Amino acid sequence: MKNSEKKYDLIVIGSGAAGMMAAITAARKGKKVLLLEKLSKIGAKLKATGGGRCNLTNTLDNETFMSRFGRDGKFMMPALEAFDHKALMAFFKEIGVESHAPDGYRVFPVTHSSSTIINAMEKEMQRLGVEVRCSQKVTGLSHDDGQVTGVETETDSFAADHVIVATGGKGYPVLGAEGDGYQLAESVGHKVTEVYPAMMPLKTKEKWVANCTADTIAKVIITVDMKKYKKLKAQGDLIFTKSGIRGPVVLDFSREITPLLSKYEEVPVLMNLTKGMNEEQIRSHIKKELGKNPHRNTLEIVSTLLPGSVSRELCKLAEADPNTALGKLKGQIRDRLIKLLVATPLTINGHDGFKMAMITRGGVSLKEIDPYTMQSRKVEGLYFCGEVMNLDGPCGGYNLQWSFASGYTAGNPKEDL
Structure with missing residues (x-):
């Protein structure tokens, strides 16, 4: 001693x-x-x-x-x-x-x-x-x-x-x-x-997220899009950042993602940004909105579900002209846009390690x-x-x-x- x-x-x-x-x-x-x-x-x-x-x-x-x-x-x-x-x-x-x-x-x-x-x-x-x-x-x-x-x-x-x-x-x-x-x-x-950083923001491969940083999206559901890990999911508010995603749902979900990132370079996820609505419910919503005014363009209709910045990016991903009346879009493009509203793909490819982790897994x-x-x-x-x-x-x-x-x-x- x-x-x-x-x-x-x-x-x-x-x-x-x-x-x-x-x-x-x-x-x-x-x-x-x-x-x-x-x-x-x-x-x-x-x-x-x-x-x-x-x-x-x-x-x-x-x-x-x-x-x-x-x-x-x-x-x-x-x-x-x-x-x-x-x-x-x-x-x-x-x-x-x-x-x-x-x-x-x-x-x-x-x-x-x-x-x-x-x-x-x-x-x-x-x-x-x-x-x-x-x-x-x-x-x-x-x-x-x-x-x-x-x-x-x-x-x-x-x-x-x-x-x-x-x-x-x-x-x-x-x-x-x-x-x-x-x-x-x-x-x-x-x-x-083995210990992993948890409760932290995540980085994505996709760059379009940087155009959507102004808004918080409520009640987002995120699931891992990998056969072995499809049961992993979380729900909560989401915020896009310049390099990825954060917000309560991401803080919660990161404790499942960081161990996967140590095994795989990338973790594909699917996000339902429309409070859990399925394709049928979205089609019904669109029909109702078009009933009010059949000449509204695609961006205006999608923006009844999501902030404008996110709506614009999803139109781009679906290759749907935001200025075309939604009713005049080709069926294939409209279907693709609806599928994206139900399940928007993102690829998680990194994080800032323990320096940004609120807790340890x-x-x-x-x-x-x-x-x-x-x-x-x-x-x-x-x-x-x-x-x-x-x-x-x-x-x-x-x-x-x-x-x-x-x-x-x-x-x-x-x-x-």
Whole structure:
């Protein structure tokens, strides 16, 4: 050990949502807690969450909530039963932060500011006597005969029989996420799955998207157009960018796309830009519009379904003259245009990597963690919580709720703590 060390009941590595919740939970039970953060301030990534508005959780019931995480979602059940969205809102109210769900679904602090959350949690840690040390990068876990005994940092050693790894993933490395927790986990024999950047914009091969950047298109459905992956789909608002696509539907879908891009150079997708309308419904809509004025041109009719810029590009793709009356288009061209309105093809061919990723897909294997305690099945006294584990969800408060719930579970003192 580097210095004469102080002994703690619990050391928490990382000051994100999961780490701070774990520290508070343990300290409330009278435990002596040390929180180590490698950056100069706590809560850096939490501060940036949801564009700084901090979508804390959502109002879904636990079953529906877990289903949005895919087949591993059931792992969360014990943590959510102990600390669901109602418990989270009650916790924040208790420490002086009112929250609400203005749309009945997504829950925010009423200030719509992540600083409110960080300040309240920091104040609560101070009240409870949690010792917080910033600019302390943990470089190793100390352990003896299958029992954790403390941590090593670049300058110090700290002793504890219980250590929680709450270091997050690799998204937003400027905010301290560099995958430190994966290395710590592997150093004591844990398996870490392959990790991918997720919740981020995507780039496309097609250049026409750059002409459509002014508008948000609501309720777009995106599906992967590859035989083996046709079941992969997402729905939500979409925004075209100069080099591709973004918006809530893309942030959600990127967690499915980035692993595919590591296997294939390109991933073809189909987008329904018309709120899920099928060919028959579109034909019916066109007929109705032409009934109002049979002389309207193709662009005007398509623009009753989509913004003008997108309508113009789809006309080009269908080789339909936008200025010709739609009723006078050749049947073949009209059919092609209708098919494009139902399923617009795009080719995803890239992304900006972890620097633009809000979350990480992959992490410490769930098989090696007890879902009732978040304790390692390999090393006694070692716990994991939050994004460092192999569990990620879509946009809408899912990942923060999971961080808080897993942090609460990991920080709840066990009989011997």
